[in-house]
Amino acid sequence: MKQILIADDHEVVRTGLRAIIETRADWIVSGEAADGKEALELALKLKPDVAIVDYSMPGINGLEVCRRIKSDGLNTGVLILTGFDDEEILTGALVAGARGFLLKSDARYHLLTAVEALLDRQPYFSSVALEQLLGDFVSIRKERSRAVLTAREQNVVQLIAEGHTSKSAGAILNVSVKTVETHRGSAMRKLNVSSAAGLVRYAVRAKLIAL
Structure with a gap:
């Protein structure tokens, strides 16, 4: 049974994510957190396979939660969830060690695929994020050339x-x-x-x- 942690300061979002996750019989939501501090505490306690972490949370934001999870050596794959299509957030997520990046607007259709990728130790990025990464790569290649x-x-x-x-x-x-x-x-x-x-x-x- 794969354990999933959900961290978001909006209960309605957590409820929606849980409903999607629990459509998989072999997955279980082992914990829910309403802020960054609680998310970090639960991650350290439960050691989930995947943590779905909202970027913007009270106290400790999602990127800091991700950094601390990684610095503590957990094998938890972190999926950053955000409502903002922002290149700086994407860059920050990558630097923090996140393996996935998903817009909340895409969660209904892509959350299961994203979590499955992280469970397989593969990265997952939304189409918007991939376009940004590709654009950055092309720009860097042009500069180098x-x-x-x-x-x-x-x-x-x-x-x-x-x-x-x-x-x-x-x-x-x-x-x-x-x-x-x-x-x-x-x-x-x-x-x-x-x-x-x-x-x-x-x-x-x-x-x-x-x-």
Whole structure:
């Protein structure tokens, strides 16, 4: 029998969640909490398989409850439940160690799937949360791709950092001064620097040159 803890400061919400959970014969709601302090006490006492924790509760909020559950080494999977579609809440839930994130508006249709995923030690995020995560991932990838220099750009940056002029760098690389300037300009845009000093600092960090 899998034990589920429900923590929400609204009784009507707890009642609704319990009704959904108890449609599964092999699951039982082993405890209900109306605030964060009570939720933490019950989690430590009952050691449930899954804790469904409202983000916004009196005293100790859901994220702090999650953090403390994780810091105490419990194997309880925490599903953060919230009525707010907010990227900061999602980020906070991930940092706190939550394995699931579900909007209250989606609970009627997705709560069982979410709890089942956590019982299987798998993460679960609502479609809105997944879209946010995907958007963040794409943004990060774009930022990284803009910052990645080509091999020729790295060669040019290294030579400039070593004190070469565009002319001498071109002679070493067997390319024109114009080509060197093009690669130098591209590298500066990618690295968001505006001077040769900025290129030198990058070259040192990237170990293209030694001090």
